[in-house]
Amino acid sequence: MGWFKNKTSRSPERLTPHVVRFTGEQDGPAERDLKDRFVALLRGEPIVQRAYLACAEHGDVSGVHITLCLKCFPRTEDASLLPKLAGIFGSMFSSQEHLDIRFLEDIEERELRSVCVPFYESTPSA
Numbered sequence: 001m002g003w004f005k006n007k008t009s010r011s012p013e014r015l016t017p018h019v020v021r022f023t024g025e026q027d028g029p030a031e032r033d034l035k036d037r038f039v040a041l042l043r044g045e046p047i048v049q050r051a052y053l054a055c056a057e058h059g060d061v062s063g064v065h066i067t068l069c070l071k072c073f074p075r076t077e078d079a080s081l082l083p084k085l086a087g088i089f090g091s092m093f094s095s096q097e098h099l100d101i102r103f104l105e106d107i108e109e110r111e112l113r114s115v116c117v118p119f120y121e122s123t124p125s126a
Contacts, residue, residue: 020108023055025116026066030092035119037088038068042120045081047072051120052112056100067100069112077103 031053042048052069068085072078082101089099104112 020067020102021057021059022067022069022108022112022115023057023064026053026055034089034092037092038085039120041084041088042122045078046122047074047078048081048120049073049122050109050118052116052118054112054116056102065100067102069102069104069109069116071104071109071118 035053038051038053042051048070050071054067054069055064056067056069057064070081085101086099089097093099102108
């Protein structure tokens with residue numbers, strides 16, 4: 001499932017692209033700052049195992065989208081994370097920018113790992 005930030009209202013909008021092709025990692029100075037802020041949040045979210053900031057195509061003519069990909073345990077989406085993540089993103093970027101958020105299935109994560117490394121991995125609790 002994909003979650004997309006609505007540009008005008010800043011409220012998450014749920015869309016489900018049927019085809020997602022990961023093309024690489026999104027990285028740069030602003031993205032590293034964003035990742036650091038996401039890590040600070042994700043450390044307090046025990047269901048998130050790994051997080052990636054990837055470039056993805058949705059199988060249409062909309063082009064490449066910056067996508068925050070989350071691998072959760074157990075394989076669930078946590079809608080309570082969305083406003084927190086959107087708040088971090090919105091505090092850093094203009095309302096003209098948007099961030100797609102995708103909760104990964106196992107097969108998607110394997111495909112993603114061939115072109116992108118996680119910027120966050122949870123540490124197993126003792």
